Amino acid sequence: MSHSDTTLAPDTTLAPDSALAPDIRGRGLAAVIYVLYLGSIMAVITAPIGVLIAHLRRGRVSPMADTHLQFQIRTFWLGALGGAIALVAWNLLGWIGAPSWTSWTLGYGFFTACLIWTIGRCGVGIQRLMSARPVENPRSLLFGGAAVRLDD
Numbered sequence: 001m002s003h004s005d006t007t008l009a010p011d012t013t014l015a016p017d018s019a020l021a022p023d024i025r026g027r028g029l030a031a032v033i034y035v036l037y038l039g040s041i042m043a044v045i046t047a048p049i050g051v052l053i054a055h056l057r058r059g060r061v062s063p064m065a066d067t068h069l070q071f072q073i074r075t076f077w078l079g080a081l082g083g084a085i086a087l088v089a090w091n092l093l094g095w096i097g098a099p100s101w102t103s104w105t106l107g108y109g110f111f112t113a114c115l116i117w118t119i120g121r122c123g124v125g126i127q128r129l130m131s132a133r134p135v136e137n138p139r140s141l142l143f144g145g146a147a148v149r150l151d152d
Helices: 027-039 046-057 063-095 100-128
Strands: none
Touching: 027 046, 027 063, 027 100, 046 063, 063 100
16 A cells, blocks of 8 residues: 555545635625615604615625615615605695595505515515625616515
8 A cells, every 4th residue: 555545635525615606795794784774764864864775885795795775775766756756746725725534645645555565575685685695676666576475
């Protein structure tokens, strides 16, 4: 038996294979932005901070995290657009002399729908983010192409 037969080959199984590890750069940042959006339920200023961060970091993170940033940017701007439309409708109701209960119904109805929509989008995003999965359709108006079921 020669000396070369007894020499062990270097153990390559312990070395990390970077080709198999998912690229999660920006995952923590996206998580912080989801928390800022959820925090905006109590303190409105956190959502603009979140969208500013998302705009500044977009394109500088992994492709997976980038879909989350695009989803978050769209969440903010669609919410702002919906709020502006509701505000105009609310003022128009007052201007045309509609009964006050119609304005209150519109306001509470919009606020409730906006809360459900925002919490749903953040929930879907966080679930995908924690699984290191991208948002399938970040340009979606609803939940990024996710099938939302209450039995999960």
